[in-house]
Amino acid sequence: MKYLVALSTCLIFASAAWAQSKSIAQFQKDHTTAQALYFYPSTLRMINLEKNPDYYQLVKHVEKLQFLAFDKKEQSLNASRIQQLLQALQQENYTTLFSLHNKDNHIQIYALGETPVPEEMVAVVNNPESLYLVTMEGFVDMSSLLKLMKSDFDFGKVADIMKTTADKEGDHRKNDNAN
Amino acid sequence: MKKLIVIVLLIDLIAFRVNAQDAAISSMFDKYADNEDLTKVTITSKMFDLFTEFEPEDPETKELTEAISKLKGLKILASDSIQNANQYYQEAASSIQSSNFEELMSVRDGKENMRFLIKENGGKISELLMLVGGNHKFVALDLYGEIDLKQISKLSRGMKINGMEYLENIDKQGKKKPAEH
Numbered sequence: 001m002k003y004l005v006a007l008s009t010c011l012i013f014a015s016a017a018w019a020q021s022k023s024i025a026q027f028q029k030d031h032t033t034a035q036a037l038y039f040y041p042s043t044l045r046m047i048n049l050e051k052n053p054d055y056y057q058l059v060k061h062v063e064k065l066q067f068l069a070f071d072k073k074e075q076s077l078n079a080s081r082i083q084q085l086l087q088a089l090q091q092e093n094y095t096t097l098f099s100l101h102n103k104d105n106h107i108q109i110y111a112l113g114e115t116p117v118p119e120e121m122v123a124v125v126n127n128p129e130s131l132y133l134v135t136m137e138g139f140v141d142m143s144s145l146l147k148l149m150k151s152d153f154d155f156g157k158v159a160d161i162m163k164t165t166a167d168k169e170g171d172h173r174k175n176d177n178a179n
Numbered sequence: 180m181k182k183l184i185v186i187v188l189l190i191d192l193i194a195f196r197v198n199a200q201d202a203a204i205s206s207m208f209d210k211y212a213d214n215e216d217l218t219k220v221t222i223t224s225k226m227f228d229l230f231t232e233f234e235p236e237d238p239e240t241k242e243l244t245e246a247i248s249k250l251k252g253l254k255i256l257a258s259d260s261i262q263n264a265n266q267y268y269q270e271a272a273s274s275i276q277s278s279n280f281e282e283l284m285s286v287r288d289g290k291e292n293m294r295f296l297i298k299e300n301g302g303k304i305s306e307l308l309m310l311v312g313g314n315h316k317f318v319a320l321d322l323y324g325e326i327d328l329k330q331i332s333k334l335s336r337g338m339k340i341n342g343m344e345y346l347e348n349i350d351k352q353g354k355k356k357p358a359e360h
Binding site (some may be wrong): 020094095097098099100101103109111117118137141142143144146147150 | 220223235334337
């Protein structure tokens with residue numbers, strides 16, 4: 001357990017030093033995260049409980065993955081502040097790869113750098129309660145993604161493992177605040 | 180020099196015609212941009228470009244990634260829980276009247292109306308439009324770039340993405356007639 005705590009602390013300190021979007025870094029300074037998770041190649045491989053070779057290939061070029069969650073109410077994050085963040089990302093030359101909008105969800109995925117090999121990818125997921133910022137240094141192997149989508153690979157299971165970790169992080173924070 | 184500029188402009192215009200979304204379809208999607216009843220999805224050419232980097236070992240995935248890398252954009256408007264789904268379908272169908280789409284297939288049964296339309300340039304399909312209207316369900320899917328129907332059909336099979344199932348047999352259809360309403 002002590003080892004895991006030490007490892008997590010090292011990872012978080014190390015992550016503070018890695019190059020990431022200035023807009024995201026500034027946003028992180030201005031607002032307190034409800035959850036902050038960092039994944040490195042070893043942790044991304046660990047999630048693959050089924051030891052699926054296509055999953056290994058999928059994350060092979062991902063160097064770092066950062067997941068930040070913000071409570072919109074707690075952090076007074078209104079539509080204007082989120083729009084400001086999206087504009088700032090575009091000013092940093094992040095270009096849109098994908099967008100999805102409906103009544104409750106607004107998802108945008110951006111890439112920095114010349115495709116087909118982006119230096120960094122950012123996903124902004126905005127729903128009525130929370131704002132999630134996912135930053136990925138490196139890129140995913142799209143052909144492996146295609147193979148996994150056509151197979152019986154359980155993406156939900158992987159997401160659940162990530163969510164379990166995220167919930168624990170959130171609980172720690174709530175406990176810290178309570179104390 | 181002027182001649183060269185004109186030639187370059189013409190090439191640009193032709194390339195734009197091949198790669199860009201049809202204006203009528205584009206305005207249809209713009210019209211619903213703020214409509215909260217619908218889910219709006221956009222995938223840009225940069226996303227499809229990501230597929231060019233990889234060399235899959237198995238021939239089937241290689242064929243698929245090559246086909247995907249030639250796409251330039253995908254836009255979807257969809258909902259499966261709207262009251263006036265048929266009205267959306269009719270509006271979308273009427274907005275393509277002025278376009279040069281040819282009908283590939285249409286299906287009408289008691290539950291759903293479906294239309295598949297294509298636009299061709301120099302023997303190559305440059306745009307595929309799919310409209311679905313039914314009981315509380317509306318889907319408008321617009322795919323543009325260089326489209327290989329056989330590969331799109333293969334891609335749709337087993338993808339478990341809502342709406343993609345309609346494209347599974349798209350490669351088996353021959354062109355029927357220019358779009359009429």
